[in-house]
Amino acid sequence: MNERGLVGHGIVPYLYLTPAILVLGVFFFGSFLWVIMYSLGTLNVFEQSFTFTGFDNYVQLFNDERFWMCLGNSFLYLLVTPALIAISLACALAIDAQIRGANTFRLLFFLPVVTPTIVAAIGWRILFNEQSGLLTTLAQPVVSVGDAARIMHAAFVSEEWGLLGGNAHPAVAGVMATLHVEPLSTPRWLTERPWTLISPMVVTLWKGFGFYMMIFLAGLLAVPRELREAAALDGAGRWTSFLHVTLPSIWPTMTLVTILSSISALKVFDEIFVTVRGVPVDHQTAVPFVYDAAFNQGSFGTACAAGVVLFVILLVFSIINLRLTRDRS
Amino acid sequence: MSAGRDTPGGRRPLHISAVIYCTALLLAALSIGPGLWLVLGAFQPVGAAAGNPLDQVVQDGAITHPSTWATTANFQQAWRDGDMGRPLLNSIIVTFARAGLNVILAALAAYPLARMRFRGRRIIFLAILATTMIPEQVIVVPMFRIALNLGLYDTLAGVVVPFSVSAFGVFMCRQAFMQVPKSVEEAAVIDGASSLRIWWSVMLPLITPTLATLALFSIIFAWSDLLWSLIILQSPSQYTLPVAINSLLGTFSTNPRVAYAASVLALVPIVVIFIATRRFFRPEMFGGATKG
């Protein structure tokens, strides 16, 4: 068929797009234009006054060590993506293999996705209770993770003899400070590094794995069954067959899951707000930093500047991500 | 493992099965845990010891009589104090309006993006995707200003309209449309059907699974939206359920279990909808989204 497509010429495609463009254009891009403008000055909402100050907010933001630490933490938070992929893919494979009760498991695993955050928050705060919570009871095995992180911290940023010495960039120092923990007997899940980042990550995993599992299941369905059965008949081991037959054919799904989950990891807010609210801002990530600046500190200009920076980072990150994964397929 | 279907070709060794089941059961327990906790808390009678609700259900290794740990009083009080009838109705209106609009507007926008060639197609698509990269925490303030200027303050329409289409929805529908073979459209074009007619009666039926999925996701998100609803609504007559629940958590409210009960009331409809429609909620439904 011709290159212009079968249906729709001239104004027709735009007519289809009008409602969506109106809504997204007015509410999202419209708002974002305001955000860009506010980021270039000082706004006093109560006096309805606005003073243009050029790039002062950005300069201040880039000099704010806490901002760099939050950004560093946001990138650490990306560690949740491989974990999510591993868990959801494993669940998808198990259900795809039609283990007994597969349908029930699929239903149960999806429950966290439909549970409203306000509801999940109550349950999780009870689990994380440092005095009596279930996690404290089960804590002992994980204490060693803290020790490993402590050794890494010492190796890299210790002022006396670390590889980077005391001269690390604030973002690196932020990442390392998060990894730095003292040896402990009982971890303080909601107050101490690195748990202040790990606890919300656990909630993100909990809330997301069912969703991505469904996406993987759909991807698996698209893999021709004969292909896998042929591999099995050839005597290929499970692992070989997974590596050479299943994995390549669900690669597009993998791309999608990677992009979706990493964008939402960089944008995380709810999970942090419901678990570790109250810890110093530099324990948290970029969006909570924006929230804190806008509504607690009252420096709306800084919040908007941080929002713009975050937008640019997400955009660049997604483009790189797309390029990398596209090349594989 | 993927080759290990229960076909004659590949039986799973017992110890691997055991590991798979234990893990699956653990994950299932984690999945229902927080919800279950909340439900038990909501049933706790006034004056029961606080803390772990299971402590009262199981004492000395035996399940105690329900009257010691269950009462419906919290639900009655939540219904009365929170005046839940009106918020429930509002939530239903808002949720279905948002889901319906999301499906229609996304399917409309996705069609030309998938099947037509026109100037600016790539840019428009990328711009739509870029909206997902704007942190909501900072746009709520200007968005409120815009909504107010459009006369949407304190109206249910104000909750619906700004979120009546999402980039995710457009993306899903576009991928689904791209899966439809060109020949289907060709036949319709030869019949002389207009493009809107082809969209409606040829293309949409072919992507019903994707539309159903999108509708369900929209329902889930609309049902639990708090951040925006809290800002745009102010009269109790316009409150949606999450806003009404949130106001029950106030400092003077004497009993958090009443808020738990209200949360359960909010959780039940969404779980019922999910279970009732699980027939539609098969993995095939996600097919549209998977072909990058």
Place this chain on the structure above:
Amino acid sequence: MSRQGWPRRLFAAALTLFAMALTGCADESEREREITFWTLSLRPTFTDYMEQSIASFEAAHPDVRVQWVDVPMGAVDRKLIAAAAADRAPDVVNLSDLMFARYAGAGAFLDVERPGGVLDRFHPGALAVGRIDGRQLALPWYLTTQALICNERLLREGGLSADDVGRTWPALLEQAGPFRASTGTWLFSQPIGTDSQLPIMLLAEGLSPLRPGDDGLLEPDLMHPDILGFLQAWVDLYREGGLPREAATDGFEHLIEVYQNGEVALVNTGANFLGRVRDVSRSIYDDTIVLGPVTGSLDAAHVAVMLVCVSARTSHPEDAVALAEHMTSAERQLALARLAPVLPSTSASLDDAFFQGPTPTEIAEGAALIGEARRIVAGELGTAVAFTPALECWPELRRAFEEHFKAVLLDDAELDAEMAACNARWGRIIDAMNRQRRSRGGAAAGIEALPEAIRRGLAEGAIRE
């Protein structure tokens, strides 16, 4: 073409819906003047009270209509900033003393002092909290003072009783470690990180973190050895595990939770909290006794003040002020205090028999403890002080303090270094505030911003010199 007809109709219907949605809220034209009034978390408990109060106001002002909006405490910052950004700030708004100064400093409120007005009916300390740079930017509404609420059974387990438990913070800090070691529960908790009470506690100890310099203007004084010593004792206790971790991160709400879970023996907090303990955990309520609050060396309890402010950009300032005066009148406040364990800021209301002990109904309902708590806190009000300084930068000072102090508690930073940094930051914040005051034609902040009890102490040299 007929076969294209119905999708088109669908389209038309959708557009109509959209248009209806857009126009659906257009108000019918009104002759009345409408004012909006925001309160903090009063629904549903006080719905009837608020409706009656508004009805009586509207009866007295027939051409004014009041729209009452109750905002959950946790959402008020977000809602207020969004509304103000759209130039729709409420005409009258109820804020806590913690929130108020920040918005007052941004120029959000009108001076509500009127010739022949009502200011003399208020408790002077409560009134002073709303007076900034010589302008009365808020009227005091209800007050909450604190009482020491004790779980007697837990106290006994730790070998203490109502008689020998410490009644000052230094004494309690001393008892906390051994108590924790012997019982596994905590002796007490107190917000010291989020919503940190330490700045107020310092004032109550007579260790003012702000003092007038040689030019008479306020300067930070956090590096004073006595202040550092007081703070270090708290840091040590927290680091030893002698306080629950929520003390650093969770603010006031955590007091209720740890107490009703039986995890702490004592909390020093508002009496409004007893009702919740009764409803949630009867057994703990039965073990509870109420004592007078923990005080500092000035021997005065702290009063938290709820305020009513009028927006600077209201289009009906006189109606708005009238509403604020109506809500804070002695009669309305007494009616409110009868419904909840709060105290009126109008001095005369306290003479009511209601504040002399439990009512017969309370005794009959097994809630005598609540009436008893009310008597105790009302009795204190004579000597109690609203320690919150009348400085629009106070919230900013507190936030800076919280940040540095949390770094000490949670990141193991050194107290001296953090307080030195905080002290310098306080200096910059105060300078910025004074600059702004001068640019508006006001005066830089001096000793008048501190509560009267502190002023007196500083003047007499009784405090710390």
